[in-house]
Amino acid sequence: MKAARNGMMVLMAVVVGLGALPLGAIAQDDAQDAMKGDKTGTNPINFTYDARIYNEYQWLNTAGDGHQNLTTFEFRAPLLDAKLQFRLRARYVDLAADVNDDGVDELDESGFGDVDFRFLTVPYMNMEKKFAIATGLEVFLDTAEEDTLGSGATSLGPQIFAVFFKPFGGLFDLAAPAYQHKISVDEADGRSDVHQGFIDVFVLKMSKSKTFWTLINPTAIFDYENNTEFLNVDIEVGGMLDKVFGTKGHSAYLRPGFQVGNDRPADGSIEAGYKILW
Numbered sequence: 001m002k003a004a005r006n007g008m009m010v011l012m013a014v015v016v017g018l019g020a021l022p023l024g025a026i027a028q029d030d031a032q033d034a035m036k037g038d039k040t041g042t043n044p045i046n047f048t049y050d051a052r053i054y055n056e057y058q059w060l061n062t063a064g065d066g067h068q069n070l071t072t073f074e075f076r077a078p079l080l081d082a083k084l085q086f087r088l089r090a091r092y093v094d095l096a097a098d099v100n101d102d103g104v105d106e107l108d109e110s111g112f113g114d115v116d117f118r119f120l121t122v123p124y125m126n127m128e129k130k131f132a133i134a135t136g137l138e139v140f141l142d143t144a145e146e147d148t149l150g151s152g153a154t155s156l157g158p159q160i161f162a163v164f165f166k167p168f169g170g171l172f173d174l175a176a177p178a179y180q181h182k183i184s185v186d187e188a189d190g191r192s193d194v195h196q197g198f199i200d201v202f203v204l205k206m207s208k209s210k211t212f213w214t215l216i217n218p219t220a221i222f223d224y225e226n227n228t229e230f231l232n233v234d235i236e237v238g239g240m241l242d243k244v245f246g247t248k249g250h251s252a253y254l255r256p257g258f259q260v261g262n263d264r265p266a267d268g269s270i271e272a273g274y275k276i277l278w
Contacts, residue, residue: 039249039277040240042204042213044176045122045134045163047078047085050249054273058266061259064098066105068266070113085120085136093149111145118157130165138180142188152191153184161200173213177201195225212239223263230261234271249277 038046052074060066071092079086091113099106120136138157144150161178168175178201184194202217215236222229238253255271 038210039242040206040210040213040238040251041275041277042206042215042238043163043174044161045120045125045132047082047120048076048277049078050076050275050277052273052275054271054275056255056269056271058269060097060266061264062097062099063101064103066097066099066107067095068097069094079119083121085118087118087120088115089117090115093144095148107148109146109148111149113144114140114150115143116140116157127165130167132163132165133160134163135160138182140182140194142186147188147191151184151194152188153194154186155182155184155194157182159198167203171205172203173206174204175201193225195223197222197224211242213237228263230259230264232259232264233257234269251275251277 039048041048041050041052052072054072054074056070056072058068058070060068072089073091074087074089076085076087078084092111093113094110095107096105097107098104116138118136118138120134122132122134125132136159138159140151140153140155140157142150142152142154144152157180159178159180161176164175166173178199180198180200182194182196182198187193199220199222200217201219202215204213204215206213213236215234215238217234217236219232219234220229221232234255234257236253236255238251240248241250241252242248244250252274253272255273257269257271259266259268
């Protein structure tokens with residue numbers, strides 16, 4: 001556990017250090033202004049006001065039938081003249097699982113799950129080189145109504161990611177590899193420590209009209225505390241709904257996914273969401 005906490009301190013130092021980097025050839029303010037016309041919500045460093053609601057249904061990898069349904073409300077807002085982004089997520093969870101394959105759902109709970117919030121900044125941006133670095137800190141709160149609906153711990157999750165615009169000779173519009181390290185700082189009685197790592201990357205392809213997109217998002221999850229690991233792959237297809245609402249900023253998407261590995265908690269999932277940016 002000491003080594004884990006030392007590792008987190010190192011990562012936090014990296015995050016803070018990157019925050020002191022000078023901006024690139026194009027000032028961050030100018031670049032953010034140039035991105036404000038994008039209302040798709042697919043650019044992770046486009047700091048806008050937006051609200052999202054999405055629902056994910058997961059087919060759990062249990063001995064018998066099992067599912068988990070997560071309904072999430074998400075809100076984002078720029079702070080300090082768009083130097084910082086605040087994000088809040090709250091979830092309602094419905095969980096049912098036949099763990100022993102005896103026809104009985106040993107797990108059968110529903111209620112509010114954990115809440116998390118994040119602060120994100122972009123310490124380095126160079127649009128001439130089509131490259132940016134973002135760093136952030138996410139805080140996970142132990143707010144679940146039932147033990148099975150949350151982690152049972154308050155955790156910190158510092159993260160860092162790069163953003164490449166028009167990578168691979170313009171084959172994609174954006175690519176963003178990232179790493180997040182999550183570790184608990186306060187655990188409920190009888191609950192395990194949280195110590196996880198996430199290697200995440202997504203690549204985005206927009207239509208010529210900039211109204212439709214496809215996004216591929218593989219994530220490798222490493223549970224250092226329990227010595228498990230698995231891969232989650234999501235594929236998102238979305239589009240703008242401006243003609244439906246008669247104003248800009250409305251969009252919807254569909255996001256099927258699957259998991260790979262003996263330690264995977266689910267076999268597959270399907271997510272649908274709606275978002276509005278302003």
